[in-house]
Amino acid sequence: MSGNNVFDGLFASPERDIAASHGNTVFIYHVDDDKIAKSSDLDARFQEVYAFLHNRVGNLTAAAYKHPLWVFFNLFRV
Secondary structure, three states, X not given: OOOOOOOOXXXXXXXXXXXXXXXXXXXXXXXXXXXXXXXXXXXXXXXXXXXXXXXXXXXOOHHHHHOHHHHHHHHOOO
């Protein structure tokens, strides 16, 4: 990968020849329509995730914000 984005170099197309023109290897996946997430699926647990993060971040002291990596790693500590 050329950068930090996991999608660098990833190209999707339903047409094999178009997809092949973007790289040496072509992978074909079939995903049923009912298995593809919709916006409502992705938003369904937003309030739960927001409450969790708000609780974690809200309990941090001002000194903790001087160490962003510590904050990041401790947000999801159980």
